[in-house]
C-alpha cells in the first residue's frame with residue numbers, strides 16, 4: 001500500500017481531549033497511522049503521495065453504530081406514521097419483495113451517502129447480509145454486520161440462525177479485518193426468551209457479539225410487562241443476555257433500575273435521537289445513562305425512519321436534545337459529544353484499539369473537512385464547529401484503513417451514477 005502524507009492546517013486527535021494541533025502532519029503506511037507530529041523533510045521517492053490541506057481539518061472517521069443500510073431504498077416511502085403501523089402496513093410488506101440484488105444496491109446507496117458524510121464504519125442489521133458484505137468489501141468501508149433474526153416464526157428463526165453461522169464463517173474478519181459479524185436478534189418482542197437462548201449459545205460458541213433493538217417504544221415496554229411480567233431490559237437481564245457482549249439500539253424507555261443494569265452489565269448502547277424523534281418514540285435519557293456510567297454511542301437507524309445517514313446531524317441532535325431536555329447547556333460539552341460518534345462507537349462495535357482516534361499505531365480511518373466556508377469561520381473552537389455548525393457536505397476526503405474512499409468530494413471506489421440509477425429503479429418496483 002502507498003505511503004500517504006497528509007499535511008492539514010489542523011489535526012483533531014479525538015480520544016478524551018480532542019486536542020487541536022496546528023500545522024503538523026500525519027503519515028499513513030499499510031493502513032496504519034505511523035507518525036503524527038511536526039512536519040519533517042523527506043527524500044525524493046520516500047512518500048508516494050502528499051495531500052496538502054492548508055484550510056482543512058483532519059479528524060477521526062465517524063462511527064454509526066446502528067443502521068439498516070439497504071432501507072435507504074425506502075427513504076420517504078412511508079413517513080409520519082407510528083412505529084408499529086409503519087412496520088406492519090408499509091415496511092414489512094415492501095421488504096417481502098426485496099431480492100438479494102436490491103439489498104446490494106440499497107446498501108451501496110447508503111454507503112455512498114455515509115462516505116459523503118464522513119462515516120468510516122457502521123453497524124448494520126438486515127437480511128441477505130452476504131450482499132451487504134459484498135457492498136462493504138467493494139466500497140472499502142468498515143462495518144459490523146448482523147443478520148436480523150426473527151424468532152416468533154420457528155421456521156424463519158431456525159433459518160436465520162443457519163444464515164448467521166454461514167455469515168460468520170464466510171465474512172468474519174474479511175477485507176483484512178474490515179468486516180466483523182455479530183448476531184442480530186431483532187428485538188425482545190420478535191425474539192422470545194427460548195429463541196434468545198439458542199442465539200446466546202451460538203454467540204458463546206463462535207465468540208461473536210449481539211446486536212438487538214431494546215426498549216424503543218412505550219408500547220414495547222407495556223406489552224413486555226403484560227407478557228413476561230418484566231420490562232424489556234429486566235427481561236433480557238433475567239435470561240442472561242448481558243453476560244454476552246451486547247450492542248443495544250435505542251434504549252429510550254428505561255426505569256432507574258434498568259439504567260443501572262445497562263451500566264453495571266456494560267451493555268453498549270446505540271443512541272438514535274433522529275429516528276426516535278421522527279417515529280415519535282420519545283427521547284432517550286442520554287445524560288442519565290452517561291451519569292450512571294453506561295457506554296453510549298451514536299447511530300442514525302435506517303434512512304426510512306431518519307431520513308438520512310448524516311452522523312454530524314445526529315451528533316448535533318444528540319447534544320441539543322440533551323441540553324434542551326435538561327434545560328442546562330453544560331450537560332454535554334462538544335468534546336464529550338464527539339466521543340459518542342468516534343471512540344465510543346469503536347468500543348460499541350468491539351473493534352481494534354485506537355479506532356476512533358488519531359494516534360500513532362491506530363488504523364488510518366480519518367476524514368478531512370474543508371474549513372474555507374462562512375459557517376466554519378472564525379476558528380475559535382473547531383470542536384464546537386463540528387457539533388454545532390458543520391454538515392455532511394463539509395467532508396472533503398475520507399480514508400479507511402489507509403485507503404482513500406473519497407477525495408475532493410468524489411467517490412473513488414463507487415460508481416455513484418450507477419448506484420443512483422439502480423437504487424431508483426429498484427425502489428420504484430418495491431413500493432409500487
Ligand SMILES: [Zn+2]
Pocket residue numbers: 066067068213249301302
Ligand atoms: Zn433499527
